[in-house]
Amino acid sequence: MSSRDTVLASVRRALGVSGQEAPRRQEVADRIAGHPRGIIPARADLPHAEQIELFKRMVVGAAGSIDHLADPSEVPGAVAAYLRARNLPLSVLRGQDARLADLPWSSEPTLDVWIGPSDGKQLAGLSHAFAGVAESGTAIMVSGPDNPSTLNLLPDHHLILVRARDVVGTYEEAWDRLRAAYGPGTMPRTVNWITGPSRSADIEQTLLLGAHGPRSLHILLVGGV
Amino acid sequence: MSVQITSPRFKDNARHALDDAPLQAALSKVGPGFIGRRTAARDLLPEFDALRDSARDIKNHTLAHLDLYLERFEAKVKEAGGHVHFAVDAAEAREIVTRICRDRGAKTVTKGKSMVSEEIGLNDHLVACGIEPVETDLGEYLIQIRGEAPSHIIAPAIHLNKDQVEADFRRVHTHLPPERNLTEPTALLAEARGELRAKFLAADVGITGANFLVAETGTSIIVTNEGNGDLTQTLPGTHIVLASLEKLVPTLEDVSQLLRVLARSATGQEMSVYTTFSTGPRRPQDLDGPGEYHVVILDNGRSAMLAGQLREMLRCIRCGACMNHCPVYHAVGGHAYGWVYPGPMGAVLTPSLIGIEKGANLPNASTFCGRCEEVCPVRIPLPKLMRHWREKEFERHLTPAPVRYGLGIWSFVARRGWLYRPATDLAMRLLAMAGRAKGRFASLPLAGGWTKVRDFPAPQGGTFQAQWKARKSGRAS
Ligand code: SF4
Numbered sequence: 001m002s003s004r005d006t007v008l009a010s011v012r013r014a015l016g017v018s019g020q021e022a023p024r025r026q027e028v029a030d031r032i033a034g035h036p037r038g039i040i041p042a043r044a045d046l047p048h049a050e051q052i053e054l055f056k057r058m059v060v061g062a063a064g065s066i067d068h069l070a071d072p073s074e075v076p077g078a079v080a081a082y083l084r085a086r087n088l089p090l091s092v093l094r095g096q097d098a099r100l101a102d103l104p105w106s107s108e109p110t111l112d113v114w115i116g117p118s119d120g121k122q123l124a125g126l127s128h129a130f131a132g133v134a135e136s137g138t139a140i141m142v143s144g145p146d147n148p149s150t151l152n153l154l155p156d157h158h159l160i161l162v163r164a165r166d167v168v169g170t171y172e173e174a175w176d177r178l179r180a181a182y183g184p185g186t187m188p189r190t191v192n193w194i195t196g197p198s199r200s201a202d203i204e205q206t207l208l209l210g211a212h213g214p215r216s217l218h219i220l221l222v223g224g225v
Numbered sequence: 226m227s228v229q230i231t232s233p234r235f236k237d238n239a240r241h242a243l244d245d246a247p248l249q250a251a252l253s254k255v256g257p258g259f260i261g262r263r264t265a266a267r268d269l270l271p272e273f274d275a276l277r278d279s280a281r282d283i284k285n286h287t288l289a290h291l292d293l294y295l296e297r298f299e300a301k302v303k304e305a306g307g308h309v310h311f312a313v314d315a316a317e318a319r320e321i322v323t324r325i326c327r328d329r330g331a332k333t334v335t336k337g338k339s340m341v342s343e344e345i346g347l348n349d350h351l352v353a354c355g356i357e358p359v360e361t362d363l364g365e366y367l368i369q370i371r372g373e374a375p376s377h378i379i380a381p382a383i384h385l386n387k388d389q390v391e392a393d394f395r396r397v398h399t400h401l402p403p404e405r406n407l408t409e410p411t412a413l414l415a416e417a418r419g420e421l422r423a424k425f426l427a428a429d430v431g432i433t434g435a436n437f438l439v440a441e442t443g444t445s446i447i448v449t450n451e452g453n454g455d456l457t458q459t460l461p462g463t464h465i466v467l468a469s470l471e472k473l474v475p476t477l478e479d480v481s482q483l484l485r486v487l488a489r490s491a492t493g494q495e496m497s498v499y500t501t502f503s504t505g506p507r508r509p510q511d512l513d514g515p516g517e518y519h520v521v522i523l524d525n526g527r528s529a530m531l532a533g534q535l536r537e538m539l540r541c542i543r544c545g546a547c548m549n550h551c552p553v554y555h556a557v558g559g560h561a562y563g564w565v566y567p568g569p570m571g572a573v574l575t576p577s578l579i580g581i582e583k584g585a586n587l588p589n590a591s592t593f594c595g596r597c598e599e600v601c602p603v604r605i606p607l608p609k610l611m612r613h614w615r616e617k618e619f620e621r622h623l624t625p626a627p628v629r630y631g632l633g634i635w636s637f638v639a640r641r642g643w644l645y646r647p648a649t650d651l652a653m654r655l656l657a658m659a660g661r662a663k664g665r666f667a668s669l670p671l672a673g674g675w676t677k678v679r680d681f682p683a684p685q686g687g688t689f690q691a692q693w694k695a696r697k698s699g700r701a702s
Contacts, residue, residue, distance in 0.1 A: 004299075004311040007470065007524045011292045014531035019292050028293045028475070031286070032441045035476040038279045041272050041485070058495065095512075117513040120426055136496040143507075143514060149459050150513045153452050171481040178477075185301065187442045189507050189514050190459065193500035198452040201492070202364035202380060203387050203410045204251070205258050211363060212418060212425070213452025213499065 044135040044169030051134040058137025062196030064217040070225045076108040094126040097146035117148035125155035131174040132162040143190035158214040164224030232563035235586035242557040259549035262493025281604045284540035294440040294473045301443025305505025307518035315345035331429035337454025338362035339434030341467045343565040359424045361453040376559030379545040431457035435468035441476040444504045448497045464515040471539040486602035490544040540603040547597035569597035569607040588614035
């Protein structure tokens with residue numbers, strides 16, 4: 001008997017089941033098909049404008065920073081201003097995402113914009129979020145050539161563009177949108193939920209920012225001002 | 226680390242821990258920090274307790290249907306192009322991992338924090354096979370370079386102070402200038418970041434644990450604050466997930482319920498910094514991510530726990546709240562428990578996994594104050610389960626002879642009311658008289674084992690039976 005069969009048989013023996021019982025199988029199939037939501041915190045049950053305000057507060061509460069821009073055309077200028085304010089080279093790495101490619105980068109002629117995944121040598125990365133979650137100030141990132149996952153983790157400074165219309169109240173709403181985009185039961189290779197910059201409290205429980213991932217996380221929230 | 230089991234020597238371990246001044250200084254910070262942060266996070270979320278009920282129910286439902294969720298998970302991982310391996314015990318899990326590493330000619334592997342890796346003693350095995358494991362969680366890295374085991378499930382190096390860390394870095398990072406300044410914790414963190422960055426980029430295989438496995442989608446999930454586990458599973462060509470079989474949850478909605486109580490219970494955060502969902506290997510168009518994805522699902526005694534009371538322990542989501550709130554853990558720290566899982570959760574889990582013969586002492590490492598159960602996000606009745614082990618221990622004659630004789634005499638007397646009442650009444654009066662001055666005893670004949678390390682309160686009123694009688698007759702005392 002393979003180890004797989006040994007483990008499954010011993011689970012079934014302990015549960016006193018054969019694995020063939022129709023009602024059990026139905027219950028499991030129903031749960032996966034229906035994916036019931038459970039308890040949803042009321043804090044994000046707000047009109048969209050207030051969800052956006054909650055999102056902004058929660059990002060800051062998680063030690064991230066945020067710029068709220070009226071229009072996507074302001075993004076190149078905001079990226080350059082972020083880098084200048086921190087005395088960083090005017091250089092940023094991004095993925096192929098058309099929503100980033102279409103931004104008016106020529107309005108910032110001194111800003112170098114590179115395209116591709118990160119090999120750890122870049123100080124600043126820019127990604128486009130799939131969604132933002134108001135209840136905890138979380139940005140949801142999906143992998144792929146548009147927004148390679150290495151950009152989320154390797155640069156010292158991670159800038160994330162979140163469109164106001166992509167801000168939802170809760171995780172569950174984000175899952176609904178993901179299912180709509182990828183099909184039920186299907187996921188991109190990596191989904192990263194990011195809530196603030198990297199940190200560690202492993203030395204004497206002192207909280208320090210910038211452990212292995214980005215030392216700072218900056219959200220560019222666009223629209224809905 | 227080594228998985229040498231010292232649980233049978235719990236009492237000696239505890240005594241040494243109590244005499245270890247630096248350890249006591251480190252432990253004194255455990256309670257205030259963790260407890261306050263958890264309470265603050267709980268108070269910010271009115272639905273917190275309702276979410277704990279929901280978390281408990283999700284885990285109960287999953288465990289009752291575990292065979293079917295395991296099958297579904299396996300099918301979905303395969304569908305996404307990944308591999309699932311089942312391991313009956315620790316030796317088989319180690320073998321699977323080393324075979325994958327060898328087949329890929331791996332020289333170094335980076336590791337995200339994984340308690341299952343500690344449980345199966347993976348690092349020693351990899352070293353013996355000529356493969357260098359590099360722990361990347363800062364706390365795990367610290368204990369790896371010290372050759373120690375973790376002393377806490379979410380803060381593995383909580384027993385260390387920064388001077389010890391500085392000394393270790395100077396000892397190990399000999400290629401760095403000796404005159405560098407490492408007095409500030411930020412300098413220590415920056416040095417670790419620099420050292421490990423190079424390892425992340427060079428590793429052939431990345432091994433992580435899993436906080437959850439999602440049956441709906443065939444997804445493994447890790448939760449970190451550092452981003453180390455996330456780099457571990459993104460950069461190398463092969464990603465291996467080590468998970469025990471109770472990590473299954475049905476759906477993405479179910480895991481969202483559990484995530485809402487995990488970080489709040491563990492560190493008091495609203496949400497951990499990185500929650501990373503991995504499904505299969507990189508896709509054809511992807512520009513990064515591992516080319517291969519393996520999940521090793523470990524049983525190692527857990528399936529047997531499904532049969533009885535101990536099934537409840539399999540709800541555990543490894544948040545650490547029970548040890549953060551445990552007076553015994555605060556007093557002796559994690560290493561005294563003698564294996565990889567400390568605190569109340571370890572006191573219940575360890576005997577299940579390594580056998581009651583070796584773990585018999587641990588369920589006694591409790592004052593039965595009940596705080597662990599009060600804070601557990603999946604409402605595991607830890608004191609009840611410790612009592613279950615104590616009964617087993619007694620039945621199997623693993624209890625020391627004086628205790629057995631003592632309990633024998635007590636039960637003889639207790640079953641005879643005419644003897645019990647006057648006997649306890651007399652004992653009570655004597656104790657109350659003797660302890661009147663301070664209200665507590667610093668030492669007590671026949672109870673030296675208790676009073677050496679903690680005071681015994683002097684009785685404040687009559688016996689329980691006398692008080693009960695008084696209450697029943699309406700004269701509240
Ligand atoms: S037993 Fe409960 S409190 Fe302890 S680690 Fe597990 S889930 Fe957390």
